[in-house]
Amino acid sequence: MPILPRRFERLRAVLNQRMANLTVLVEHVDKPHNLSAILRSCDAVGVLEAHAVSLSGRSRTYNSTAQGSQRWVPLHDHPNIEAAVQTLKDRGFHLYGTNLSVDAVDYRDCDFTGPSAFVLGAEKWGLSENATKLMDTDVFIPMRGMVQSLNVSVATATLLFEALRQREAAGLAPSDGEGIPAENYDDLLFEWAYPDVALWCREQERAYPTLNAEGEIQEELPRNAKLRC
Structure with a gap:
């Protein structure tokens, strides 16, 4: 069944604001509630995708806190922190690690308008020693209470919304798809609108069909593929 035009327009409007x-x-953040809340914040701010290094043998689960956000913000796994950091640096990201080091900078004094990756560790022990050595900048969120740290999901939301605030103030928050590489936009829109058909296309090693302005597939698909619509 073709996607409803109103639904398609909603998907496109959200995708147009992705960054x-x-x-x-996140490093070793495996609690379902925390992961779910982090992805929900990513979705709310407009993050396109997130990354994780998980503890060995831990299966990933989400709870109702995610509100389905894991569908819209893919979480890419990396075998270790070194590989994850290298991937992000190769893409031009500046890595901001949450760490109370002597050189840590108040997050409000940082410039997050460029390619920015926030790196956070498990709430109990924070970033690993290996991770802290690989960061470009250590950041902290000032506390006025007796407890000197936030829940990792709350810290993530605080940093993300500051980045969004800065980008909006600088006129850099995307609104028409400019936050996504042009060569990826159509494929992402198709995957959002027709995830099952997109999976079938990948299995068949074929390109995604084109969509018209109302989100209808402009190609006659085999019956088994149509059933996935």
């Missing part, structure tokens, strides 16, 4: 140059990397 490929803002992301989150």
